[in-house]
Amino acid sequence: MQPPHPKAVLRSEALARRRASRSVDPVAFAEHLASAGSSLVAELRPGIVSAYFSLRDEASTMPLLETLAASGVLTALPITGPRGTPLVFRLWRPGDALVEGKMGISEPSPAAAEVAPDLLFVPLAAFDRTGHRIGYGAGYYDRTLAALRARKKIFAVGVAYASQETQKIPHEDHDQRLDFVLTEEGLIDCRSVLPFP
Template sequence: MSMKSKADLRAAALAARDALSGEQRAAAAEAIATRGLPFALEPGAVVAGYSPIRNEIDPAPLMKKLAAEGARLALPTVTARGQSLVFRAWSPSDRLLLGPLGILEPSPAAAEVVPDVMLVPLAAFDRLGHRIGYGAGHYDISFAHLRKIKTIAGMGLAFAVQEIKAIPAMSHDVPLDYVLTERRVFDFRSS
């Protein structure tokens, strides 16, 4: 029984994600927003989202709901490969700029913040909280760096079809605390 490589697992999970219809995607994002977070946020807590690319589940409905409940929002900006993401304050009315990787980012003038909750895109996840990203390691590096400053809840957002049996975890991979799908909440903190 050969272990599938991360690249194979990533490709299979992304194919499953890409097969979803626009209606299924929108319904899944709304279902996650309707359920909300699995814990109460402190007033003024910073929730970092992401600008969805490549058919990622859209965190915007959840982010808007959390903002209405008093959260402060942030989005990541990419500095350089191998460096932590920098999170900047953002509100839904702010214009976004195209960043170096072709991903929409807040203005460089927006205040830098350290998130309390980091919503994380992913290609695949398993029931131990391991995720497969896209290989650049931005989130693993960011968690390692920012968790020296404060406790940050890492929360993957995914479609249920992106769950896979087991991911070959590397020592530098940082497991997620939660994964939210349209069907359920996975809580990995006790495991």
């Protein structure tokens, strides 16, 4: 039997730490994310901002989306397509209709306009300070960030509990780096640790 892939081990360990992060109040973290995230958006001034629809013990992005939408920022959520494809994004703001998509994740209505976000708040399992991340294993965000970066300048902001930080994430050429990571302890500018090519 083959040993588990190093990324799979790191993913499992980081998610276990996230589940055990009882010292962090999830409501307070969601409020911090709304405040710090909207400040970052105000600084970078992207046209369209996407976030993810939170599941299980992921940090909630709903207060962030509410804050951004209330300030007039166009917001979007991802649509998960077939495995091996990038995500599609549709405009959505709190109060708009949602439908159940792949894996039971809530998504905007198919009637909502398709967009290409300029700043993405990205879920993750583990991260390091150079902006490398481990997702949930399907590669959706790596393909999505690569496709968007081939078209224009974007910003990718990982959202995680500080306990999900790992000293060094193994990475390959196709792995896409994050520009920033936002945790309950603050904002990490990954670009200043290791410049982007």
